[in-house]
Amino acid sequence: MSEELLLEIVNEIKEMKKEMVTKSDLTNFATKDDLKNFATKEDLKHFATKDDLKNFATKEDLKHFATKDDLKNFATKEDLKNFATKDDLKNFPTKEDLKNFATKDDLKNFPTKEDLKNFATKEDVAEIPFIKAAVQDLAVKVDELTGRVSVIEKEMVRKVDLEYIHQKIAEHDREIFYLKSH
16 A cells, blocks of 8 residues: 555544544433433423413412302392382382471461562563563573584494403403413
C-alpha cells in the first residue's frame, strides 16, 4: 500500500471519529430502563383533560347554593296550609286605606246637605264663561301632551330592549373568550 493511500485512510478515520459518539456522550440520554416508570400516550387515554372539566361545577360554584342544613329553619308548603294568602286579604281594607276615611267625630263639624242647598254646584260653576274657557284650554294642552307622550313612548328605549342588548353582549363576550382560549 502506498503511503498516500495510508494517509488518506488515516484522515478518513480521523474525520469519522469526529462524528462518532462515545460512551461519555451518551450519559445524558435516557435508556429504555429509565422509561419504565413513565406514562405512555396509551396510558393517558383514560384520564380527563382540562377541556373535559369545563362543564363540571367547582367548589367555588357550590358556595352560592343552599345545603340541606340551610333548609332546616324554612317553612314547608305543609306549614303554610293554615295561613291566609294575599288573595284572601284582597277584600279587607289595610290600615293605610282607613287613614283616608273620616270618623263619626270628624263629621260633627261638617255642613249637611240642607246647609249647602243654596250654594253653587260644579255644574253651575262650569257654565261661567272664563272657567269654561280655562277648562277648554286645559283640554287642548292635555291633548298636546298626550301626543308628545305617544311620540316619546314610540322612540324611547325600554329596559327590556337594554336587557336584550346586554344579553347579546354577554353572549359575544363568552364566544370571544372561548375562541381566544382555544
